[in-house]
Amino acid sequence: MRLQQVRARLLHREEGGRYVHLVFAMEEASWRILPGQFVQLQVRDAEQYDPFLDRPFSVFWTEPGRLGLLVLPRGRGTRWLVSRDPGTEVSLIGPLGQPWPRFPRVGLVGGGSGIAPVVHYLRTYPDTVAWVRLGFRGDIPAFLPKRIPASSPVEFWSETDAPGARRGRVTDAPLPLDDGVQILACGPPGMLTALKEILPSTRYYASFEEVMGCGFGICMGCLTPRAGGGHFRTCREGPLFRADQVDWTRLTQDVR
Amino acid sequence: MNTPDLSTTIGQVTLPNPLLTASGTFGYGHELLESFPVQRLGAVVSKGLTLRPREGNPRPRIAETRCGLLNSIGLENMGLEAYLHRVLPLLRERGVRVVLNVEGRSEEEFYALAEKVEAHQPEILALEVNVSCPNVEGGLWFGQDLGLLERLVRGMRARTRFPLWIKLTPSGVDVREEARAAEQGGADAVVVANTYPGMAVDVARRRFLLHRGMGGVSGPAIHPLTLYWVHEVVGAVGIPVIAVGGIHDFDSAVAYLLVGARAVQIGSALFVDPELPYRILARLPDYLRDQGFSSVSSLIGSLRLDRPATQRPQT
Structure with missing residues (x-):
């Protein structure tokens, strides 16, 4: 790199x-x-x-x-x-960080700051995207629709009543899993953990936010616990990891 | 006027310039080989290496503080053996000069490290010995037990011919005494200083910001504190002093040379400004010329409280 x-x-x-x-x-x-x-x-x-x-x-x-x-x-x-x-x-x-993999068919989930990489993926590989679900707390930013390719299969959800959005969280309705779709998600820890409960862990990829010292692998400050022991540097090996490679218990327990 | 001579000597070691990276702030050293001209640095100091691989501390390991940060990485590393086989060759084939930073959790581990290095005869300039980490030997800090520190340096000296640079803690009673103990034990140089023990608290959640609670403070905030200790240690020992602490720009690096450091290590500034050492290096010749010095060596120690103010040198 x-x-x-x-x-x-x-x-x-x-x-x-x-x-x-x-x-x-x-x-x-x-x-x-x-x-x-x-x-x-x-x-x-x-x-x-x-x-x-x-x-x-x-x-x-x-x-x-x-x-x-x-x-x-x-x-x-x-x-x-x-x-x-x-x-x-x-x-x-x-x-x-590592780019998200380009799969033949994906579903994308974004929330919080995690809206950004989902939209970048959709703009870059539009033909691979089966569906997109974006979650908000509050209104949908007016500038957002302009940045999304026309007739993209995007659903907006909001935890408050917001024009153009369904009321609730992105996990409140079943996520379509047909056609061997791989799911790529980025958002707050609660959203990523909730998705882990309802998605097959070999088809679910989560992108984590961490406090970082450098962002390019020289400080060893940010880490994502690895299933089976040890950890990844979130910034260098990640920030996206397949769900079955992550130790979700340590992920939530570490923080005091 | 000729191009100023940027080289500096630390005991038997001559470096083409006095700018090094600080241990733990530049990974293993090979991560940025494609991105920056690392071989132009005076040397790269490796991440702290232990006899066996170590996983380090749970997260959070980093917390930002005013004008700096706290870290509690916990010596995560691949182990000495893996480093010598997997990383050192990558650095050497690019012409990068390497100082190996080693750390033991006991006297015996330090000696085993020295023996292992001696057995391998790696292509390194020196061994930097980290005696400034907490919880060694039943809770003592090597740097705070002068008798133990001197014995440790002597023990390592007996086991390896590589130059020994002893990295001291600024949290001892008096860093000058630590430096004298290291010198007595046979050290070739002292590195002043490691991070300062510190804490940070999230008041809204009533918890510590680091998982372990305490960590080491680094960054611009500590520069004046360590500058004082470097000045004092230079006056207290005869062996060379290498400065490390809070360098964040050209002036903060040169200040250490002026008070007598033979070389400087750039640390956490590399996280936010990885180009900094090369910018300092590029500006150094002009500064020397403007100030009337023909070499870095003549600049070193030209500003001292214990000596009459130096005249502007004639060139």
């Missing part, structure tokens, strides 16, 4: 639902960031060192020289990032 550290310049910012959509221009136009990969983004002014660590973001969409990210403001870093004005430059490291 060859990674690069480049300057990214904020071009555009728009809010929708709980999300902020950020569009960056990158000096490296030749980058190809595949679905499921992420970047590490600086969330501070260049010569201030707080917050010190970069933040990992799944890529929402790419075009030559352009990069779209979907940010849920939660802590100091993300709040700093979503309040920048266009023109702001930050350091960006990428592409990071």
Whole structure:
């Protein structure tokens, strides 16, 4: 894996639902960031060192020289990032993580920040996608439908009453498993665990969010417990893992 | 004016420049060979290696703190043997200079590591001995028991001819005393210093941010603390001092050289700015020329409280 550290310049910012959509221009136009990969983004002014660590973001969409990210403001870093004005430059490291595999037929599930890689996959490999289920807490961001290819088989679900969405969680209705479909999912821990309870573990792939030190395998800070003992580096071997390769008990127990 | 000489010597070891990576902040060293010109670094210091593979601590292992971070990785590593067979050849074939960082959980394990290295005669510059990790020998810190520290260095010295760099803890009573004990034991250099023990708490959930509760603080926040100890240790021992702690830009690296460090190690800044060592390296010749120095060696130790202020050198 060859990674690069480049300057990214904020071009555009728009809010929708709980999300902020950020569009960056990158000096490296030749980058190809595949679905499921992420970047590490600086969330501070260049010569201030707080917050010190970069933040990992799944890529929402790419075009030559352009990069779209979907940010849920939660802590100091993300709040700093979503309040920048266009023109702001930050350091960006990428592409990071293993791309999601390209299967002949997939179902996609996304929630929270996990909407981003699902949409990137759908845009990149539209012909392979049997169905998509996206879960929200609150309204569907107005900018989202524009980023989804027309007549894609996408269902929106929301835990609150939201226009254009079914009320409930993505696991509230059966997920179609016919035609040997493989399921790729990214979202909050509760969603990934709920999916594990209802999906065959050899056809279910979950992409995990972790606090990361570096994002490219040199700090050994982020890990996903491996079934049968040991662990994976979430950033380097993942962040997507087949469900039967993960020790789900340790995944939830570790955190004190 | 000629191009300034960037080389530096640490005992028997000569490095083409004084910029190294710090153990534990650059993986095993081979991860970024495709991404950066790693062979241009003075040397790469390996992840801490133990006699047998270690799994490390449960997550969370990382917590951000103001201007830095806490880590509690717990010495996860593939073991010395696997490193020598699987990783070292990848680095050597690219011309990367390597310092091996080793860590024992007991005196006996340290000696076994020294013997194993001696038996393999790997292509390395030096052994960096981590005596600054907690819970060794019934809860003692090697760095806090000066008699044990001196005996340990002496024991390793008897078992290997490789240069021994002793990496000290800044949490002892006095790092100068640790350095003297290491020197007495026969160390070739001391590395000042490891991370500072620390904690962070999530008040809303009333729990520690790290699984183990405590960890080591690194990052820009610790730079002034370690700069003081480097200055003090340089004045206290005759062996070379290598500085590590909180380097985050050109100035914070050069500050260590000015107070007398013969080389510097860049640590957690590599997580967010992996290009930093190469930028520092690129700027060093101009800085030396602007300040009137012909070499890194002449810059080293030119700012000391225990010496009259140096005149601007004539070139």
